Amino acid sequence: MGHVIVGAGLAGARAAEALRADGYEGQVVLLAAEGRRPYERPPLSKEYLQGAAGLDAVYVHPPDWYSEHDVELRVGAEVGEIDRSAAEVVLADGARVPYDSLLVATGSSPRRLGAPGADLDGVHYLRTLDDSDRLREALGSAARVAVVGAGWIGLEVAAAARTAGSEVTVLEAAEAPLLAALGPEIAAVFADLHREHGVDLRLGVHVAEIVGKDGAVAGVRLADGAVVDADVVVVGIGATPNTGLAERARLPLDNGIVVDEHLRTGDPRIFAAGDVASIPYPALGRRLRVEHWATAEHSGAAAARAMLAPEDPATVYDRLPYFFTDQYDLGMEYTGYAAPTDPGHSVELVVRGDLTGREFIAFWLREGRLVAGMNVNVWDVTEDIERMIRSAAPLDTGRLADPDVPLGAFGT
Secondary structure (H helix, E strand, O other): OEEEOOOHHHHHHHHHHHHHHHHOOOOOOEEEOOOOOOEOOOHHHHHOOOOOOOOOHHHHOOOHHHHHOOOEEOOHHHHHEEOOOOOOEEEEEOOEEEEEEEOOOOOOEEOOOOOOOOOOOOEEEOOOOOOHHHHHHHHHOOOOEEOOOOOEEEEHHHHHHHHHOOOOEEEEOOOOHHHHHHHHHHHHHHHHHHHHHHEEEOOOOOEEEEEOOEEEEEEEEEEOOOOEEEEEEEEEEOOOEEEEHHHHHOOOOOOOEEOOOEEEEOOOEEEEEEEHHEEOOOOOOOOEEOOOHHHHHHHHHHHHHHHHHOOHHOOOOOOEEEEEEEOOOOEEEEEEOOOOOOOOOEEEEEEEEEEOEEEEEEEEEEEEEEEEEEEEEEOOOHHHHHHHHHHHHOOOOHHHOOOOOOOOHHOO
């Protein structure tokens, strides 16, 4: 039969690549619901959206890679069901594809805005390449852009829209952008960054309605009655995992498909990776579903190797969460997981460097031990931060904040 991969995003593509790289010679079927070969998502809200990169920067592999590596890529192949008893996936057209092992890499989907008018022309979400193409075209002519949600996607789109010359208003229900991810002190850095670049950042506000004129967006009405004029509205209020297939197959779920350290689900023949997987992170003492590029990049390949040798200790997935962003002149990398606003897991923030000048490292500690670090316009420190997290060694916060103490002195 062979190995089947449902979902042809980055995780699925890396899984197919790893199967061949590890010497597997059997059948590999990669099922893509979209009508495109696999592509990466970070450029869709960064350089591709801004017109600074073309399609070559988006696709995971050249067009001939799949045929050259004997990977059967089926585009436009939507899977409707997993028949676990028969070890087959059932496509929407009724066709069946048998498997020895199955990888579910179905990703996530943007949360939809429930306000009236959310279906008007000019309301955009950003998940697919087609979404990015439509938004890039819209930004090219938009005088006024409203972004609903000040998370990572929302802020990256705001930066792209400002770069394109649009007036931009960001509407966020929380009291600061990225508050849940970064806490108030570091969230203020991003608030100041966008305001300095001319963004009208409105915090603690709620959208009541998307206002239309002649069937197209004309603005956003807030709960207090204020109206923000807009030619384009971009909604970035989070994402939900695409677990419908797993749910119908009665696989265990917990904010995603529950997997073990080998990325194996409750069915030993079925694995999950990428945005859809709820993965244990022993170094952090918790299970997480991580919606970032690095998780898709590495967990897809790890799942493939586990499909070939599911009991081999070498196939344990043991990477820490990692992500990055680029906004204006700010570049950032984040390693680990802190959740600074979570009352059940209080953390202490230590900063090394200059918050005002936006050149610093932020460290989050729980009970004196590092759980996350974020470097802003400071480079080549990610490996040190990861090593410090993994060591679980108690850290002296005074020395940690001192830029004259090398990071190599910690966590050894």
